[in-house]
Amino acid sequence: MSKIKTLEEAYAQFKDNQVIAIGGFLAVGTPEALVDGLVNSGVTNLTIIGNDTSYVDRGIGRLVVSGQAAKVIVSHIGTNKETGRLMHTGELQVELVPQGTLAERLRAGGAGLGGFLTPTGVGTIVEEGKQKITLNGIDYLLELPLKADIALLKAYKADKLGNLVYRNATRNFNPLMALAADFVIVEAEEIVEVGELDPDAVVTPGALVDMIVKA
């Protein structure tokens, strides 16, 4: 069964109340056509996981502006004034997570780990509500895994089995979200035949990918 689908087939996956992980860092490496579909779908009460809320007119930021995001789990909101405004009015819940911890939480979710101990955030407000564990005299926070219902990824090239390669700074959270989501949709700049990608250069194995759309 072919994984290559139309944008409409991809959009049909969106439902209210989903947890959606979206690749990208300040919208670089974000699948904008899939975000278009998410905005147009009108589905609501979403929890969005991503590095940041980018800009009002790009990437995840558009889901903040549209009001579809009820909650965002991100490391940074400073480039999108609407995120801060909606957080202050109480219309948007914002969970700020240190970037390395966010990456590791997604990886833990995707790798079947129950959590991990990190020194990051000890002694700061990040430790509120978390278990602190001391080993060999060093304090660590126990951080818990993150998973998503759907991941929306941007790839440079996908082969027809869903093997992915990324380009330059676009990789960021994409490969981690491929592991951490139950259903993985990829927007690829180019779709190539099976065998065209060097197995040693593949970053995300096709086994993790459910649908591929052409950017």
Place this chain on the structure above:
Amino acid sequence: MSKIKTLEEAYAQFKDNQVIAIGGFLAVGTPEALVDGLVNSGVTNLTIIGNDTSYVDRGIGRLVVSGQAAKVIVSHIGTNKETGRLMHTGELQVELVPQGTLAERLRAGGAGLGGFLTPTGVGTIVEEGKQKITLNGIDYLLELPLKADIALLKAYKADKLGNLVYRNATRNFNPLMALAADFVIVEAEEIVEVGELDPDAVVTPGALVDMIVKA
């Protein structure tokens, strides 16, 4: 300062009592010329971290046979009868670690994590002496990071900055050990000019590599 060294310069790094992580899986992806040097150096009381003790005449197995390994931290010893024999006589300490846990412990050591929670080993003798943590009704073992003084890696190609690519099944533990060791020595089948490797295809960044020798 060039990272490209002679085998003799690499061998000069070996000292008694070191913890040495050696890449490879049943000796595939093991830097045999560096192991040659380790055997010939005669340094002793070593702790060797690797996937397995391979065979009596290949890879890590040779350090078991030579008696230089006082302890091995591995997932499997079944292909090297000498490991089992020395374990039973008490001449060799063997710490058996589930393969996924071994990989993750090296990664944690290299990534500055204090440990991680895994469901692997719960209810088995692997849990002996370990802290068990229950989250949402699921039991996990708290596994601790592993680090090494030296890592001996095998790469397919290295550029002169130490950026590495691996080939097929040789990658295995090599990239994790590059993160987890204080000093990283790579045996490369081919050494290429800076710029010849595609940055998107590099698996181990050169910043992690201290020395490169030609296989």
Place this chain on the structure above:
Amino acid sequence: MADTRERIVKRVAKFFKDGDLVNLGIGMPTMVANFIPPEINVMLQSENGFIGIGPSPEPGMEDKDTVNAGGAFVTILPGGACFDSAMSFALIRGGHVDATVLGALEVDEKGNLANWIVPGKMVPGMGGAMDLVVGAKQVIIAMEHNNKNGAPKILKNCTLPLTALGVVKWIVTELGVMEMTCDGIVLRELAPGVTVEEIQSKTEATLIIPDVIGTMED
């Protein structure tokens, strides 16, 4: 003996669905690859670091860098993907592997599995087995029904050190196919010519016998 093993692995191969990612253990489980129905696409993972195990190479065409987790020379199919051991076990532990097929020394009524150690006799190490059985969506045990001495391997309680607690889903032997359920081990299929009485007599655990029992096709 060869027929016994072939019967087992042929049946195991029928569990897979199109698109499945499967990990086959060393020994008999590896043979399952030869019987996967050609109409479905199943990807095979080698936990030493790749997806896309292909056929054994022709003699003289072996590639020193391309072996399976048992150290045997294999090939990588077009569309394969290589990764490090942390990613390999992220796939395994994270539930991305649809099924794993392994042998067993003992299995019991609670789905407990012992297949890695016989204290004082055989201490090979667990390799990737503990992660595989905890992480894979379905654990399929492919083994001969009784051990070399004719003693049962499907027990009320495992006696050997465990590989994991409550992980086994299916047991396929030359005598039949059994499914692990909350209530115990249900007999789903019998090999041709094998009776309920025979399989129960060779099994220490009490098998649950449903109204309908299928035939394990040859």
Place this chain on the structure above:
Amino acid sequence: MADTRERIVKRVAKFFKDGDLVNLGIGMPTMVANFIPPEINVMLQSENGFIGIGPSPEPGMEDKDTVNAGGAFVTILPGGACFDSAMSFALIRGGHVDATVLGALEVDEKGNLANWIVPGKMVPGMGGAMDLVVGAKQVIIAMEHNNKNGAPKILKNCTLPLTALGVVKWIVTELGVMEMTCDGIVLRELAPGVTVEEIQSKTEATLIIPDVIGTMED
């Protein structure tokens, strides 16, 4: 103002050694790249996912896929390496980054740092800052000595929510260079024309004054 910042970043650039892997924060720290001595090779990490930040592209030559952690277009030098965010922060948290240069809102005598939030006013999020200051081998703070209102930023105790506890190693301002030690903040260098009395008067924390104080070269 430009001179102030240039003085600071020029001095910071002298901390690096040949072969160092360095992460430069957004804003003034980014300018440090322009002053790294040509005789040493310093690799710059961009925590959004690569090592080998090169010069800004010529106008019209921007590549949509190649930005730094501030979202500005950059280039990747030959010999660069790209990775995902987990690897990027494995490098950072794991102590593989030799130095990070960041600005600060407040620093105190215990090496505590506050540089990510002003409650009720500015809540941009910590981004990668908390990991960077915990993980990098040396944390170098590059900032103007006092805030816009002329109030000290080097305090006895930080008043803003912290980024991390006890992580700062060096503070470089337009007035001088200070080193964090177990005993407190030691004044190591003064900018030309600045006296001990002047820098202390602009600092809430009590500076430790050693016998020899260097000159912060221009």
